[in-house]
Amino acid sequence: DVKVTQSSRYLVKRTGEKVFLECVQDMDHENMFWYRQDPGLGLRLIYFSYDVKMKEKGDIPEGYSVSREKKERFSLILESASTNQTSMYLCASSFLDRYTYEQYFGPGTRLTVT
């Protein structure tokens, strides 16, 4: 079974704090993704990575950065948390294939910024 784990299920942070969200997958997937999910807006892609140290911006990268130092681990960093970053954050991973491939998701981190 594919397993994608996220470091925290729930986080509460204060405005201005630096926040780290970590994701680990155990299936040797090349691709890893970070999404945020908000009611009525669906899943929106923040960043993705197709290889170690490689990253590409998604639809809403502003206010976020990422790090991928090892193949199995992908971190999302909120440099200075703001209240509009309160959301559910979902990590996903998949194989890299020239056709297509399904993504497997972690359980999510519910982040509240006060």
Next chain:
Amino acid sequence: EDQVTQSPEALRLQEGESSSLNCSYTVSGLRGLFWYRQDPGKGPEFLFTLYSAGEEKEKERLKATLTKKESFLHITAPKPEDSATYLCAVQAGGGNQFYFGTGTSLTVIP
């Protein structure tokens, strides 16, 4: 602009009452269409991948179909444990991105 639209937003069914969820898409060069199930407070769980028009896939009470413009998720004789939000996503063109719909929230009443 690539778009994925799901309907209805919410659906309430009596146990045993079959129905369908719709996912319509406007993308160039569809590479795959995906269905996921998401329970409250959890990450999406992969259900199906469809690659080309005419393709069908089944799993227990669920059957997914694909045409050139839309996909249907048919639920036959649903049970309360089928209650969840069902998400549709597409991958298109040469990029690595997936485009998600906003989901259909299904409630099955005993």
